[in-house]
Amino acid sequence: MKEAIISLTHLMKKFSSQTVLKDVTLAVKPGEIVGLIGPSGAGKSTIIKTTLGMEVADGGSATVFGKTMPNRQLLSKIDYMAQTDALYDSLTAKENLAFYGRMKGLNKTEIQNEIEHVIRVVDLSQDLNKRVSGYSGGMMRRLSLAIALLGNPKLLILDEPTVGIDPALRRQIWRELAKIRNEGRAILITTHVMDEAELVDNVALILDGKIMAFDTPKKLKQQYQVNTIEDVFLKAEGVEK
Numbered sequence: 001m002k003e004a005i006i007s008l009t010h011l012m013k014k015f016s017s018q019t020v021l022k023d024v025t026l027a028v029k030p031g032e033i034v035g036l037i038g039p040s041g042a043g044k045s046t047i048i049k050t051t052l053g054m055e056v057a058d059g060g061s062a063t064v065f066g067k068t069m070p071n072r073q074l075l076s077k078i079d080y081m082a083q084t085d086a087l088y089d090s091l092t093a094k095e096n097l098a099f100y101g102r103m104k105g106l107n108k109t110e111i112q113n114e115i116e117h118v119i120r121v122v123d124l125s126q127d128l129n130k131r132v133s134g135y136s137g138g139m140m141r142r143l144s145l146a147i148a149l150l151g152n153p154k155l156l157i158l159d160e161p162t163v164g165i166d167p168a169l170r171r172q173i174w175r176e177l178a179k180i181r182n183e184g185r186a187i188l189i190t191t192h193v194m195d196e197a198e199l200v201d202n203v204a205l206i207l208d209g210k211i212m213a214f215d216t217p218k219k220l221k222q223q224y225q226v227n228t229i230e231d232v233f234l235k236a237e238g239v240e241k
């Protein structure tokens with residue numbers, strides 16, 4: 001069996017008196033896309049932040065490549081796309097990409113080649129030399145994703161990467177994510193788009209800080225006797241009996 005890249009065991013997290021994560025256990029293995037779905041406030045971002053060591057767990061454990069984060073040696077293996085974009089407004093998209101490429105230790109040729117590839121994936125080739133201050137929200141999201149893809153990280157953690165992105169482009173992005181998975185790299189992704197939850201290898205349904213179910217989309221649909229992940233979700237939530 002392949003060793004898990006992310007391993008969360010009985011993870012617990014509180015914010016003052018509110019217990020936001022309750023006994024969260026899940027694993028992400030090489031060559032796997034794992035999706036976190038759940039309503040706003042369910043705890044998806046907190047799972048990610050605790051995994052990355054940006055929040056400290058109050059119980060259980062979270063390891064990435066077998067180590068507790070933050071861990072400087074692991075930083076080059078991991079890329080994280082947060083919900084808010086961290087872009088330099090006064091720079092062009094290309095300058096942002098080059099800056100982050102350098103931060104990731106890529107050389108000039110690598111930066112040039114990779115920019116060409118990632119910018120095509122997010123369909124921003126025509127806007128590469130525009131300043132980010134002139135970008136729409138969706139374009140900024142796409143640029144943040146392009147930055148996350150730079151450097152071929154072994155683990156990609158993407159928090160709502162496709163917000164504000166139209167369906168055709170979303171499909172293209174998912175093709176790229178599938179390619180990354182097929183190269184044996186791993187992806188942990190949160191989404192509100194139920195169609196996208198059909199495309200992951202394992203999906204965790206998060207409700208009120210708990211994992212209600214964690215399995216392949218196919219098995220979850222069988223288990224709940226429905227045809228879509230959206231229906232699985234509604235049943236798990238108790239909205240539809």
Ligand SMILES: Nc1ncnc2c1ncn2[C@@H]1O[C@H](COP(=O)(O)OP(=O)(O)OP(=O)(O)O)[C@@H](O)[C@H]1O
Nearest residue numbers: 015016020038039040041042043044045046047083
């Ligand atoms: N730094 C914080 N301090 C206090 N409460 C927090 C903090 N971060 C998150 N929370 C609370 O924890 C709960 C889970 O939040 P989280 O952001 O993980 O949800 P989410 O599932 O990612 O939601 P969304 O889909 O809207 O991004 C919410 O009730 C939120 O208010």
